[in-house]
Amino acid sequence: MGTTENTAQLFRDVVRLFVRDQRENAGCMDSGLTVRCHILNELLRDAPLPQQALVDRLGLDKAWISRAVDGLCMEGCVSKEPNQLDKRSVLLSLTPEGKTRATSLNLQLNHHVGELLAHVPPAQRAALHNALQSLHSALNAPNERSRIKCRK
Incomplete structure (x- = not known):
């Protein structure tokens, strides 16, 4: 197994490459519209939101x-x-058109x-799932004291 530093660098590289790949492969993640996609996703998860x-x-x-929200309002996706x-x-909410687009x-x-996970051997998928659940919990810690932060 690699050192903690090597694992950290590998994790950061995977996240960076994953985000870049999703931007290139998702329908509205091109032409500088990434912020709009993030807004659609946040509102699909939890709306209405201030x-x-x-x-x-x-x-x-x-x-x-504000500019991204205004654009989504003009497109009929956000109210x-x-x-x-x-x-x-x-409060911002998805319109029916916005919900269709976000979905x-x-x-x-x-x-x-799913296509990326097909490259993970089936025997390793459960371990990957468990590791991702642990990271998800750490990043979503309910209070600030237990959240993982970068040192300044």
Whole structure:
């Protein structure tokens, strides 16, 4: 087995290559529309959402998110409604067209993953699944103290 440093570098390379490959192979991940795809996915997972929640989740500039949301609204994929809990913000939801588009995107991305997983020997798939579950739990830790952070 490799050293921790080698494993870390391998993991980072796999993630980098995976993200690049998904951008190249997914229907709306071209022509600089990656932010829109991330928005569609976030809203498909958990909507309605305040626009600020997208800024926080995606870690992107407010202006970028705002322009992308406006574009998705003009395309008929996202709707904005007043936030009853915070009158200064709006809640974003997928329209039926947006839900269709986001669902199609997710199917494309899942198909891509399936093709990649076909390269993993069947005997190793359960171990990979368990390792991914552990990483998922670490990245989704419910409180800030237990989340894994980069050192500054």
